[in-house]
Amino acid sequence: MDSEMIFTILDVLLALALLASAWLALYRSDTSRVVLLYFAFGFLMTLAWVRIGAPDLALAEAAVGTGVTGALLIGLLSRLKREHAD
Amino acid sequence: MKPLLTRTLAHIAALLALLALIPGALHRGLVEAVLMGPQVSERLAETGVQSKVTAVLLDFRALDTLLEVTVLAAAAVGTLALPPPQPPARRMPCYSLLPSWLIPRLAPLIFLLVAYLWWAGSSRPGGAFQAGASLTGVLLLLYFVGRIGTLLPRPGTGLRLAVAGPLLFLAIGLLPLATGAVFLDHPEAWSKALILTIEAGLTVAIGGALGLLATGGGDIR
Numbered sequence: 001m002d003s004e005m006i007f008t009i010l011d012v013l014l015a016l017a018l019l020a021s022a023w024l025a026l027y028r029s030d031t032s033r034v035v036l037l038y039f040a041f042g043f044l045m046t047l048a049w050v051r052i053g054a055p056d057l058a059l060a061e062a063a064v065g066t067g068v069t070g071a072l073l074i075g076l077l078s079r080l081k082r083e084h085a086d
Numbered sequence: 087m088k089p090l091l092t093r094t095l096a097h098i099a100a101l102l103a104l105l106a107l108i109p110g111a112l113h114r115g116l117v118e119a120v121l122m123g124p125q126v127s128e129r130l131a132e133t134g135v136q137s138k139v140t141a142v143l144l145d146f147r148a149l150d151t152l153l154e155v156t157v158l159a160a161a162a163v164g165t166l167a168l169p170p171p172q173p174p175a176r177r178m179p180c181y182s183l184l185p186s187w188l189i190p191r192l193a194p195l196i197f198l199l200v201a202y203l204w205w206a207g208s209s210r211p212g213g214a215f216q217a218g219a220s221l222t223g224v225l226l227l228l229y230f231v232g233r234i235g236t237l238l239p240r241p242g243t244g245l246r247l248a249v250a251g252p253l254l255f256l257a258i259g260l261l262p263l264a265t266g267a268v269f270l271d272h273p274e275a276w277s278k279a280l281i282l283t284i285e286a287g288l289t290v291a292i293g294g295a296l297g298l299l300a301t302g303g304g305d306i307r
Contacts, residue, residue, distance in 0.1 A: 055211035056139045059203070063219035068296050071226045075300065 011051055018044045031080065035073045042066025134277030136209040143213065144281045148270040152259065155252045155288055162248035162295040186231040193233075196224040204289050208278060214285040218292025225297060244298035251291020255284050 021044055025037035042065050049058035126138050126146070133145040143151045200221045206212030228234045258280055259270040267273070272280045 056213070059211055059216040060219075063216045063223065064296075067223040068219050068226075068300060071223065071230075072300050074230075 014044060014048055014051065018048060031077060035070070035077055038073060039066060039070050042070065132274055132277070133281070134272075134274065134279075135207075135281055137207060137211070137213075139211065140207050140213055140281065140285075144284060145272065145277070148255075148259065152252065152255050152270070155255065155291060158292065158295045159248045159252050162245055162298045165298055166245070189227050189231045190233050193224055193228055196220060196227075200224070200289070200293075204285055205282070207285055208282060214288035214292060217285075217289040219296060221289065221293030222296040222300060225293070226300060244294040244301075247290050247294030248298060249291075251287045251289075251294075254287035258284055 021041040133141040203217035
């Protein structure tokens with residue numbers, strides 16, 4: 001098996017994992033898992049941008065899309081839990 | 087419209103958007119041809135930077151970027167209308183000792199990454215948006231593990247930074263008018279230095295604005 005073919009297989013797996021994580025992040029009901037799945041989705045999306053040959057978008061996805069948005073979601077999660085506990 | 091129908095339509099739209107990406111993924115050359123027209127390559131030398139993306143963002147389409155960061159500054163100003171975050175946010179629940187050990191040791195590297203992303207923007211992927219977001223990210227991490235008491239040193243810092251960045255951009259954009267050139271048309275000899283100055287201002291502005299938005303207005307304490 002040549003490297004070209006291995007990369008194609010990895011790309012297909014990446015696309016499937018991207019779809020799966022997006023689906024789960026949208027339709028699971030437990031919020032903590034959903035936030036973690038969102039992180040997984042962001043990481044996979046970053047890899048996808050790299051594979052498509054758009055490193056600028058990959059950086060933006062990692063920093064803004066996953067980093068800051070993810071931090072926001074975690075802050076929201078802790079606030080929800082605190083208010084739930086009160 | 088019924089929720090089921092709305093949802094199904096959203097799924098179909100998402101699927102179509104995904105399908106539209108496939109040709110791009112298969113033919114990298116196609117993406118290059120569509121996104122980075124030969125015009126950009128032809129006139130890249132005029133901008134003083136080697137990165138096509140930065141050349142477009144800070145030179146050819148500088149007006150769009152200026153408006154974009156102005157919108158971000160406006161959003162930061164908008165947080166003034168929000169009630170101060172209450173009850174005072176507390177530390178993240180710590181399930182493991184590893185983050186509180188690892189994050190303070192990684193933080194200097196992330197600050198270095200912020201500086202690198204700012205500098206790299208002139209010649210390769212990088213730039214103010216990525217650097218600014220990373221800056222917010224490292225501050226949030228340090229806050230979460232309790233190494234810094236507040237995200238920003240003083241109340242209002244985030245807001246000042248968020249507004250100062252676009253103002254600096256605007257001031258540098260107005261300079262060429264004095265020499266008879268067009269708004270935002272940096273003189274070629276100074277182009278790279280001016281772009282790096284603008285990007286530095288925008289890095290802290292974006293860092294401040296995102297930090298402010300992450301805290302929901304005001305500074306978390």
